[in-house]
Amino acid sequence: MEIPFASIPSFQLIAQYGPEKPEISSIAYNSRQVVKGCAFFCVPGENTDGHLYIDEAISNGASTIIGSNSVLLADYAEKHPDLSFAAVENVRLALAYLSDFFYQSPQTNLLKIGVTGTNGKTTTATYVYNLFNLLGVSCGFIGTTGILGAAGKIPFQKSTPTTPISSDIHQIFSRFVTEDIRAVAMEVSSIALDQKRVEGIRFDVAIHTNISEEHLEYHKTFEHYLQSKLLLFKQSNAAVVNIDDEGMAKEILSVIDYPHLTYSNQLDSRADLIWTACKSSDAGLDFELRYQGEKRVIHVPLYGEYNAANLTAAVGAALLSGVVLEDILAVLPKMSQVEGRFQMIHGPGNRKIVLDYAHTPVALAAVLQEVKKLSHNRLIALIAGIGIRDFSKMPKMAKAAEGKADVLVVTVDHPGHNEPALVIDAVLEGFTIPYKQQVLTANSRREAVLAALKESGPDDLILLSSGSINGAQIVRGEYIPHSDEAIIEEFFSSKNSEF
Numbered sequence: 001m002e003i004p005f006a007s008i009p010s011f012q013l014i015a016q017y018g019p020e021k022p023e024i025s026s027i028a029y030n031s032r033q034v035v036k037g038c039a040f041f042c043v044p045g046e047n048t049d050g051h052l053y054i055d056e057a058i059s060n061g062a063s064t065i066i067g068s069n070s071v072l073l074a075d076y077a078e079k080h081p082d083l084s085f086a087a088v089e090n091v092r093l094a095l096a097y098l099s100d101f102f103y104q105s106p107q108t109n110l111l112k113i114g115v116t117g118t119n120g121k122t123t124t125a126t127y128v129y130n131l132f133n134l135l136g137v138s139c140g141f142i143g144t145t146g147i148l149g150a151a152g153k154i155p156f157q158k159s160t161p162t163t164p165i166s167s168d169i170h171q172i173f174s175r176f177v178t179e180d181i182r183a184v185a186m187e188v189s190s191i192a193l194d195q196k197r198v199e200g201i202r203f204d205v206a207i208h209t210n211i212s213e214e215h216l217e218y219h220k221t222f223e224h225y226l227q228s229k230l231l232l233f234k235q236s237n238a239a240v241v242n243i244d245d246e247g248m249a250k251e252i253l254s255v256i257d258y259p260h261l262t263y264s265n266q267l268d269s270r271a272d273l274i275w276t277a278c279k280s281s282d283a284g285l286d287f288e289l290r291y292q293g294e295k296r297v298i299h300v301p302l303y304g305e306y307n308a309a310n311l312t313a314a315v316g317a318a319l320l321s322g323v324v325l326e327d328i329l330a331v332l333p334k335m336s337q338v339e340g341r342f343q344m345i346h347g348p349g350n351r352k353i354v355l356d357y358a359h360t361p362v363a364l365a366a367v368l369q370e371v372k373k374l375s376h377n378r379l380i381a382l383i384a385g386i387g388i389r390d391f392s393k394m395p396k397m398a399k400a401a402e403g404k405a406d407v408l409v410v411t412v413d414h415p416g417h418n419e420p421a422l423v424i425d426a427v428l429e430g431f432t433i434p435y436k437q438q439v440l441t442a443n444s445r446r447e448a449v450l451a452a453l454k455e456s457g458p459d460d461l462i463l464l465s466s467g468s469i470n471g472a473q474i475v476r477g478e479y480i481p482h483s484d485e486a487i488i489e490e491f492f493s494s495k496n497s498e499f
């Protein structure tokens with residue numbers, strides 16, 4: 001495709017060298033992925049700078065180089081007069097706008113629901129995805145559990161855990177449109193907002209779940225974290241806001257001047273949607289939902305009280321998208337579980353195994369409280385410190401879990417470049433000394449899952465919290481495939497007779 005840089009709105013071109021309307025065949029932000037005819041974007045990163053890989057991009061066949069260092073680009077242009085070079089104000093922003101242009105703005109054919117919040121993004125976005133598909137509106141999903149077309153997972157190698165880089169987002173949008181998908185539910189992380197991965201996307205509905213301290217390794221201050229999340233609400237046309245969240249509900253309401261629905265667990269809150277009288281049991285969730293003064297009784301085959309909040313948020317997004325409540329209520333009993341989010345697996349001897357991606361102290365406390373509502377003998381819980389995250393969070397995970405299970409196993413997820421034992425020690429620091437002595441530890445998630453299963457007896461409940469990102473553990477920069485489900489299956493099938 002021919003790219004007229006100067007006419008792409010918001011591209012913020014500073015200078016251009018070489019052919020003015022280069023032909024490009026694809027877009028890359030990693031020099032190793034450049035192929036013939038590609039436009040290579042030099043992204044300044046945390047570890048290195050894409051400008052250092054221009055030679056590699058050119059030798060791999062790039063036709064166009066876009067960066068922010070105009071002096072360097074002018075130098076390269078002298079040496080490669082047949083290639084195009086564009087200097088821009090902000091490379092990530094230019095990447096977002098050029099990708100939208102290159103894929104012919106597929107977003108205009110999609111109803112876009114963006115979800116932000118510290119906890120509940122994957123769950124809520126998946127509920128929106130399930131809800132729309134059940135309602136007959138073909139919907140895709142983009143988030144931590146992968147990329148889903150209306151019929152299920154689409155293989156796609158994201159370079160980030162949750163919200164992809166902008167060029168990947170527009171490429172996925174384009175595929176969705178070709179597959180006649182009409183809506184997309186996507187997680188929008190604070191880091192993605194800060195890094196302009198969703199720049200230029202106008203969301204039809206933005207959903208807020210909650211905010212608590214997280215990702216300080218990136219944002220440094222809570223204020224920066226909050227302000228980044230707030231950006232989503234400045235690029236949306238409607239919003240669903242959790243007014244029980246003291247962290248940022250008021251801030252959101254103060255920046256929006258468009259249609260919105262508030263939701264709450266408090267009867268006297270005057271929220272638009274109120275979910276109360278929630279009971280979580282082996283049979284699922286029962287609660288009352290009030291909307292426009294009318295009370296409805298809901299039963300869904302889902303677990304965990306906070307998931308009634310997440311589901312209410314998804315219902316709000318459907319309402320704001322023009323679906324009527326009666327139609328929504330008709331399909332709710334068919335809602336399915338979310339992969340790794342209060343996902344229940346039934347094991348031999350009436351064991352219940354819950355996989356739950358609780359990886360913040362708030363989420364861990366919540367899930368430990370919620371699993372106990374299921375019938376069980378003993379509770380065996382696995383918790384983890386995440387090596388690639390803020391170390392100061394680790395002892396807080398211990399504090400959230402102390403005394404809450406009959407057996408507690410502590411391990412590490414994604415050690416990254418850290419020694420697993422160091423991460424485990426950082427978690428252990430959060431326990432009181434007497435409690436620390438009863439805690440079991442395991443140096444890898446696999447060993448920890450096996451230890452938890454070995455500890456279990458009939459009727460026990462096993463909570464495996466935290467977990468893998470995109471089906472893998474990140475160890476020294478490598479993605480090592482990992483599946484709790486496969487370990488569970490392997491464990492029980494090899495010892496079948498004993499259970």
Ligand SMILES: CC(=O)N[C@H]1[C@@H](OP(=O)(O)OP(=O)(O)OC[C@H]2O[C@@H](n3ccc(=O)[nH]c3=O)[C@H](O)[C@@H]2O)O[C@H](CO)[C@@H](O)[C@@H]1O[C@H](C)C(=O)N[C@@H](C)C(=O)N[C@H](CCC(=O)O)C(=O)O
Nearest residue numbers: 029030031043045046047048050159160161162163189191
């Ligand atoms: C902190 C962060 O956002 N990191 C992302 C960032 O990495 P970085 O800044 O370290 O990049 P870098 O290694 O310095 O490289 C700079 C540029 O040079 C390029 N490069 C590098 C080497 C080379 O040989 N050639 C080359 O072109 C790289 O592709 C990159 O574009 O840019 C990379 C792609 O360009 C991402 O893969 C990487 O995500 C890493 C894997 C990550 O863990 N990100 C997390 C923190 C993240 O984004 N999380 C959020 C929230 C998750 C949640 O809680 O839900 C998310 O949305 O996923």
Ligand SMILES: Nc1ncnc2c1ncn2[C@@H]1O[C@H](COP(=O)(O)OP(=O)(O)OP(=O)(O)O)[C@@H](O)[C@H]1O
Nearest residue numbers: 118119120121122123144162306356357358363367
């Ligand atoms: N509304 C909520 N309030 C508190 N805790 C929640 C809520 N929703 C989910 N959780 C807890 O947080 C964990 C993570 O949930 P989920 O994966 O949906 O959210 P996320 O962390 O925002 O997304 P991501 O998976 O991208 O990090 C869940 O497994 C659950 O323990």
